[in-house]
Amino acid sequence: xxxxxxxGRGWVLPLCWSxxxxxxxxxxxxxxxxxxxxxxxxxxxxxxxATFVSTIGLVGMTIGALxxxxxxxxxxxxRALIVSVTVFSACTLLCAVAPSAFLFGLLRFVAGLGxxxxxxxxxxxxxxxxxxxxRPGTATTTVMTGYHVGxxxxxLLGIALIEPLxxxxxxxxxxxxxxxxxxxxxxxxxxxxxxxxxxxGSSIKQALAVLFRGRMIGVTIAFWVTSFMGLILVYGLNxxxxxxxxxxxxxxxxxxxLLLTLNFGGVVGLLVxxxxxxxIGMKPATLGWFVVAAVLLALLSIKxxxxxxxxxxxxxxxxxxxxxxxxYAYTTRAYPAEARATGLGWTAxxxxxxxxxxxxxxxxxxxxxxxxxWGFYAFAVVAALAAVGVGALNAASRLPEETVGSNAETSxx
Numbered sequence: 081x082x083x084x085x086x087x088g089r090g091w092v093l094p095l096c097w098s099x100x101x102x103x104x105x106x107x108x109x110x111x112x113x114x115x116x117x118x119x120x121x122x123x124x125x126x127x128x129x130a131t132f133v134s135t136i137g138l139v140g141m142t143i144g145a146l147x148x149x150x151x152x153x154x155x156x157x158x159r160a161l162i163v164s165v166t167v168f169s170a171c172t173l174l175c176a177v178a179p180s181a182f183l184f185g186l187l188r189f190v191a192g193l194g195x196x197x198x199x200x201x202x203x204x205x206x207x208x209x210x211x212x213x214x215r216p217g218t219a220t221t222t223v224m225t226g227y228h229v230g231x232x233x234x235x236l237l238g239i240a241l242i243e244p245l246x247x248x249x250x251x252x253x254x255x256x257x258x259x260x261x262x263x264x265x266x267x268x269x270x271x272x273x274x275x276x277x278x279x280x281g282s283s284i285k286q287a288l289a290v291l292f293r294g295r296m297i298g299v300t301i302a303f304w305v306t307s308f309m310g311l312i313l314v315y316g317l318n319x320x321x322x323x324x325x326x327x328x329x330x331x332x333x334x335x336x337x338l339l340l341t342l343n344f345g346g347v348v349g350l351l352v353x354x355x356x357x358x359x360i361g362m363k364p365a366t367l368g369w370f371v372v373a374a375v376l377l378a379l380l381s382i383k384x385x386x387x388x389x390x391x392x393x394x395x396x397x398x399x400x401x402x403x404x405x406x407x408y409a410y411t412t413r414a415y416p417a418e419a420r421a422t423g424l425g426w427t428a429x430x431x432x433x434x435x436x437x438x439x440x441x442x443x444x445x446x447x448x449x450x451x452x453x454w455g456f457y458a459f460a461v462v463a464a465l466a467a468v469g470v471g472a473l474n475a476a477s478r479l480p481e482e483t484v485g486s487n488a489e490t491s492x493x
Contacts, residue, residue, distance in 0.1 A: 091268040092209045096202040097226040098261050099165050103195050104230025105254050110134055112238030113247040123181040133185045135436060140192020142432035148197025149425010153287040157205045158271040168194030169258030176248040200424040207412035208273045220409035221354030228346040290419035303411050306469030307431030310404035312462050316438030327452040338393045345397025353402035362410045367470045369403035374463035381453035
């Protein structure tokens with residue numbers, strides 16, 4: 081069949097990148113339409129209901145990452161990714177015609193299930209196909225640039241579309257790419273380099289058992305802590321950076337510009353981080369990235385002139401966002417093939433709980449009236465805790481070569 085033949089690896093990166101771009105779209109789309117829904121009293125939406133709708137989508141993503149990441153071990157990477165993209169695209173389209181806030185929230189939840197499974201499956205598929213090339217870190221961080229390109233494109237689409245076409249247009253535009261992407265994936269996307277049928281005795285129970293066997297318990301918990309802290313940063317900063325800057329006295333236009341700068345920094349940082357990780361190794365790169373992120377976030381608490389501020393925010397985005405992706409890339413190399421997607425699914429799923437906590441942390445500091453400068457200090461501490469998690473991982477992951485996966489670790493030698 082076509083997807084298993086010589087069409088092969090060349091299709092993996094662009095198709096997975098496109099799937100991850102749609103995930104990035106979802107990161108920002110609700111933020112672009114919620115002000116309109118609240119202002120126009122669509123469905124008589126209250127701020128409390130808006131918060132519920134925001135949170136329920138993230139809950140869906142958490143469950144999707146945990147469940148689909150695990151089921152992938154028996155369903156197969158290719159099939160799981162196609163199901164994920166189809167589910168969240170269909171639900172995104174239906175959001176445009178939702179008759180009530182309850183059904184809108186329900187659709188966001190189901191879309192979240194698909195989105196949660198999309199990211200770990202796409203990253204696992206890419207890392208497996210590029211593991212023997214000596215560039216698995218570069219491939220993983222490259223596919224994740226789609227996430228931030230999607231986030232930036234959504235912010236720009238919101239400016240262009242909402243006023244003339246209404247908030248519904250954002251969900252239609254977000255769903256349309258699947259009409260092209262899903263048929264291309266069905267025809268050209270190859271499966272894992274170690275497909276399900278070639279993994280003897282592969283099962284959900286066995287995959288989960290690998291995560292908690294012997295010294296892998298320490299590795300698994302360290303990944304969970306690091307991912308939790310990393311996604312507090314990603315979602316906390318994306319949600320609250322404009323408001324923190326406004327509280328600091330910068331004009332709102334500059335604050336929104338800084339959000340774009342933050343995500344642009346994320347794209348550039350991802351391209352650099354992957355190359356560095358492939359050169360010096362995943363452990364030192366991930367640890368170093370979180371340490372630098374902590375220092376840069378603390379520096380943002382200092383009032384700066386315009387150009388210096390944009391440079392500082394750009395660098396913060398470069399290190400904060402790519403540090404989290406290095407965690408994902410590292411995870412794919414710490415587990416054997418029969419538990420790789422499960423390990424990454426659970427790391428991403430626990431991280432999604434951090435994604436819920438990030439906006440809450442900023443909200444608490446805002447309510448207390450201390451979001452500037454203490455918001456940046458709080459985020460700097462979170463980055464430092466993530467670095468501690470990586471340090472614990474270094475101590476825990478002195479594992480036998482065959483457990484770690486020789487094709488991953490020896491690529492640097």
